[in-house]
Amino acid sequence: MLCTVFLPPKWSLGYQQCRWSYDSDKRVQEVTRTFREKKIPCDVVWMDIDYMDGFRCFTFDKDRFQDPKSLVKDLHQNGFQAIWMLDPGIKVEDGYFVYDSGSKTDVWISRADGKPFVGEVWPGPCVFPDFTQAKVRSWWSNLVKDFICNGVDGIWNDMNEPAVFKVVTKTMPESNIHKGDDELGGCQNHSHYHNVYGLLMARSTYEGMKLGNAKKRPFVLTRAGFIGSQRYAATWTGDNLSTWEHLHMSIPMVLQLGLSGQPMSGPDIGGFAGNATPELFGRWVGIGSLFPFCRGHSEKDTADHEPWSFGEECEEVCPLALRRRYRLIPHLYTLFYMAHTMGTPVASPTFFPDPKDTSLRKLKTSFLLGPILVYASTAVGRGMDALQCTLPKGIWMSFDFDDSHPDLPALYLQGGAIIPVGPPHQHVGESNILDDLTLLVALNEHGKAEGVLYEDDGDGYEFLEGGFLLTHYVAELQSSTLTLKIAKTEGSWKRPNRRLHVQLLLGGGAMVDIWGKDGEILQLSMPSEQEVSQLVSTSEKQYRTRLENAKRISAVEVSSAQKGIELSRW
Template sequence: MAASCGRFVPLVLLFFCLSAHAVDHSNFKTCDKSTFCKRQRELKPGQSPYRALLDTLELSNSRLTLQLINNNNKVRLLLELYRLQGNMTRVKINELKPLKPRFEVPDVLITDPLTEPLSVVTQDENGLVLSLGGDEQRLIVSAQPFRLDIVEGRQVLVSLNSRGLLAFEHLRARKDTKSESNLEQDSGQENVEQRADEKDGPIIEEEDKPGMWEEMFKSHSDSKPNGPTSISLDFSLPQVEHLYGIPEHADTLKLKNTDGSDPYRLYNLDVFQYELHNPMALYGSVPVLISHCTERTMGIFWLNAAETWVDISSNTAGKDSSEDAQTDVRWISESGIIDVFIMLGPKPTDVFTQYASLTGTQSFPPLSALAYHQCRWNYNDQEDVKAVDQGFDEHDIPYDFIWLDIEHTDGKRYFTWDSSKFPQPKDMLQGLMDKRRKLVAIVDPHIKVDSGYKIHNEIRSKNFYVKNKDGGDYEGWCWPGNSGYPDFTNPEMRAWWSSMFAYDQYEGSMENQYIWNDMNEPSVFNGPEVTMHKDALHGVWEHRDVHNLYGLYVQKATADGLIQRSGGVERPFVLTRAFFAGSQRYGAVWTGDNAAEWGHLKISIPMCLSLGLVGISFCGADVGGFFKHPSAELLVRWYQAGAYQPFFRAHAHLDTPRREPWLFGPEITALIREAVRQRYALLPNWYQLFYNAHRTGQPVMRPLWVEYPEDVTTFSIEDEYLLGKDLLVHPVTDEGSMGVTAYLPGKGEVWYDVHTFQKHDGSQSLFIPVTMSSIPVFQRGGSIICRKERIRRSSSCMENDPYTLYVALSLQGFADGELYIDDFHTFNFEKEKQFIHRHLSFSANTLSSRNLAPDSHFSTGSWIEKIVIIGGSRPSSVTLRNADGIESAVEFDFDSVTTVLTLRKPGVNAGADWTVLLR
């Protein structure tokens, strides 16, 4: 959210506002302005000072440790190697005896990863070879210079420090000052001990460089009390040309070569009107990179929450074949330790499973959260909310959530209501509940410093605020003016925050109110790079250590609060702007403050695809664009695209003209209505895909190469995508478009246009003429997709409505799919096994429904009202056989032009066993 420029605002906000019309690059660092990045980037490949001290090797059943020494400064590091279950290797490198503990990221891994035995195969003075399980996979440790290679058979899968760019800035005492405390004196002696080993040779004194001990950025000082602490490690990936991941960036799906330009930056920042095709940091950071080639998919998870830069260098240009290709990746972080998980695939689905085993899966949202959301900064008052709600009914457009931005509060005091604009919030919420609709209210993590504000007083009295470097409460400017920032890294603080969502604490809230966490990078208008000072303190840790974790903790505490207020019964819905690895466990994200421009519509696809690849499936972009005012054509195209993205919300800036769907004339209203109705018809499919993502970690919205990993044509495609494996979507994202060219993958497969049922062969590029009503979507031959075609005012009104099955036959006359049903909003599917999960299959002219969860217990009032079989032939008769073996005739008709067989009212319960026979 950006500042409004049309109202009275404090002076600091006014300056902030005036600069918000485009990215002010002077507000944000490049690598050259980030001194640790500049220092690390100045290191030259091939000059590694590190060697492995093989005589220090210790091997337990599941862990190998080995000391490394820097030949120049003689500081020793501790290398830990683990073989993890599921074909993963973990590498940790820390100082052997640091002056004080270095930060290790907590709360991101869902458990201590399960290990598998390690064993030494061979060892000599040059290194050792470890078995990583099975006969083929080995880990080779080379001693001098230190290097790690993971090989399978004769193929090197990945090499660590092969370019010699491992760099570990050890904690040290400052040369030009005496120790300022007994602690420094004591630990300084320990540092001498770790280096004083005569056989290691003479110490080469290290030169202090600018920015090591303090750093200025514009008018902001970073005191750096611990001095230089940055770390770096390089990875080489032979035969790899394509890398993906490390969101969030407004850039292409395939990561670019950063030679000669800035690296990709991971540092959660509030960037207004962000630029496209730029590696600069945005609101969230997931330090996971995925490599892909025709032979293998792998992942690298760099578990570090500090500011991080990722350099990518590829030598593929001019190579005759992918066998000669190699891509090198270098990770650089400001502090912490090296803790990296190498996920060895080999298939894309394996990498998703491996990463999910580490950080968890996408939370399973209530069904309503997958429907349409209507938002604006801001709906003015209760009457405005009521009028907008009625507008949707009058124009026959379904929606589930209406949203309230910061203006609904009492002077930006979160957990409150403006008593003049929202005097009876429960009446408003009850009115929505009567229509089976819901509301989202914003609760941001900056707290107005005001002695008359209960939330502020309690946080201060409990000493829960982040501290400044001098030990006082850290304060900065945000929407309320002078603000304090709760220390969400403190579990006691998070528990207290969660308790504030109780109905007796958050006055006026009800069970159909959910929460939006914005500005949680954290955003500090008068801070360096519009965020918190790095030398602020979270207990014993500096903010530089934990920065990228802050947003995750805010969303976690909020989600926990919504769960607790219901006694652990109801699934929460929380949207966050800032995120990190593991944020998928707590709700949804969106791509931040975009603009009403065609380029921003286009970029929403690779941005969400990148998030899905690293576990965060629940992603969307502000439909219509947050800044500026879309043309009618752009608005329609954005609704059409948004209807086929996981999180579907329209949102707009305070200073833009109103843009509810009916304000552009009846023709535009009709087009938007149709797009939204297509979303609602597909909700059963969306729900089943999210259940699968929650259960398995597989992304909902995925690039084509995930399902067609050997088809090189798919590797760079980012203007179309798959939902699950069975729906291919190619939104129209060009102004004035008369057609799009879609690539339909899969040699020997067929795809059916979901609107016309026209059949197309796979493995071809297809030109599709489009009109303003066109949303090019194709169903894969061989799939069964469930829909509900009685569209009502909200998803909750459709819960017991009947299903229509769309059976798209493969060339072999086969199809299968799934149907998942539960109560759509509680945790009973997990706690009580109350759900229905059916496998639907068509083979040999027989369609059947089989129970995939015989231990579950749930019943539904929904039934099957229609079955549409695409790509088949006319039968002489159709018979339904129920679970008791009783047969009955089914009405049908056949369209010979489209080869569509429609079975009408088989009338069987959606949760029952049944078979349909075509004779």
């Protein structure tokens, strides 16, 4: 009924670093270079409004961003994509090509008296495109098409409620007039179209990116949206605060967006307004690294909020968290393929495996990524080692990547599931179809498990013509022998000639494994009950030792002034 999410380019599943603002090309290069020097995984850097010439959309500041094409070329060589902001407010200024062409084409929202509405935003007095008209969406799309020739990999539509300064409502008057197309409702006042304005802007931006490069999948992020906006854009949860309360709120917000049809969402990791403490930032990266959309962001005049900005302990936790995410990208990408083709959420509530258990509906610090249960702590001074996890009924096998830490969530795999895992690359572009593939297996009560892996080029549209490989793996335990094989495949891709590492979870984080070749039948002899008991005991001891020896992030009290901070982005 609502249409499913766009299949995102694979690089957009990596970690993304943003700030209001990295205000020069030199600062952008400094930040991205530091990620690589410190070996902290990252795929994307974002440019907020200060890259523009006087906040004029579709322009670049000639002093601070002299050559955006050259900048993006350097970023690409280092494995980074570049995303740039575009707002709907267009500066009223004769000689500014966007304003001139829009006025000539009559694209602006008008007041009740028929004159263009002018409202104050970042550039000063601004007019606003009427995206309810096809001709206006086409006009905007063509501007976007020309804009991405500068090396734009993605576009960020902000302020598109639309936001207007210096008014109580923080938006335009409801009496403003939209000359909407008949199919949308025709000529109506703004109160009729307000809720879909952001969606229509995102649609126009998405279509413009496709016009500019039909061989690449567009990536658009929108602040405002409506039912159906998932077809065109990801959504973040808005300008939040650097507080424990807002960290706690971020989990149900992402889950509710997923249940509403928008699976590609996440918060500003670390909080947008205010200064995060090291403990808060590290905990937020730990949780946020497992959200569908994973971006750190902070506002002007706050302390730096990059992963290395909070001291030694936090800088140890953040790479651990992000390497987890990169190991799980084969699984996340598969979940997005399922969301695209079937409409399923990527992140879902903990009660999904057992809807009859109403107590699970009250859990606000855990969520599912397919069959993976993520259980987190959002309480100051209380790490995962101080919590007792509440699990749905059935078999849930704990696992990690030898990276357990009090400030990272606990992970469980549901019995009966197989998930694909890859190497912890520094960016998605490092991955190769010939990389070793790992399958984590958790058997159900019948000694069986199944799972899928989706693979394609990671961008473009070859997958629509069958250019992909969808593999259904099954495992079964019979007579103390586990057999893993391929049940069926879909797509025209040939299977890569790669090694396969099968890890069977036994409980308590323990596992037994076997190496082989992907596509062949693998058989693993099970250890005896006594050996399993010993493996589990040893693993649990190692887990406790890792937690005890971990460098905990010190709890720092937040000042009362910071606790009361207000959002200033409006």
